[in-house]
Amino acid sequence: MRKPADDPCRKADVFKAGCPSRAVLAMLAEKWALLLIHRLAAGPARTSELRRQIGGISEKMLIQTLRRLERNGFVARCAYPEVPPRVEYALTPLGASLSGPITQLDHWVEQNLRDIAAAQREFDGRSA
Amino acid sequence: MRKPADDPCRKADVFKAGCPSRAVLAMLAEKWALLLIHRLAAGPARTSELRRQIGGISEKMLIQTLRRLERNGFVARCAYPEVPPRVEYALTPLGASLSGPITQLDHWVEQNLRDIAAAQREFDGRSA
DNA sequence: GCCGAAACTTACCAAAAGGTATGTACTTGT
């Protein structure tokens, strides 16, 4: 009997200025967020692994981005009280469900790189 | 006979620091790029329409983002030499093929907003 | 002859993002 509109957070709409989805999009737009999620989709990893595998990321940005992904429920941090301290990061179920769209996007970019480059050259040619 | 690796632009890899795909990702990470592509996926539109429909965008950012999308071959600009000047923007075939992954991402965000909010509350509760 | 609309362009500025460098706590190796 409850109408589909009976909760306050209903009409999520990225096109509306104040919509909370904007904040989520902004977070995903951070320089390393998509990359981290993409990598973690392949399985959990520890800090040093991630640093080596995500080319160019700094230690600070790695931690900072992980923290933010954690705060938003995409990533879980798991610290093992071992003797060289070991910390592993993994996608939560929520993060895992996001990794689909994201890796698709990444793959699209990788696969269409030459078309993009061609379009750029064509554009630059026209405006020359 | 040509091996799959015989062109220079082959091994596109978002995880490599210098890869051109990083630049593309960076462009898509601009504040309004995804939103514009998402909107244009629904059909061509003129400047003033876009300004009204993309909540919160300024004139400057609208034009700037459109230009950048144009330079990268995602959007085509079409000016009609009419008497109140009319300019329409539309996705190119390249842009249209990207709109799939992007609108998927947007929809994921919209649909998972409450889960994200819940995860945030849980996180903030734990660290309190 | 001024107003307004469309589509920009330009100048200026504040905030935020992101980079480098260094410090810290704990423990193992030599």
Place this chain on the structure above:
DNA sequence: ACAAGTACATACCTTTTGGTAAGTTTCGGC
């Protein structure tokens, strides 16, 4: 005793981003 590794935290500083506001051009309407 001291270097080294892990997983951070912190300070500092530069660059980039994005916002406001105003100017420009071309035209038709009043």
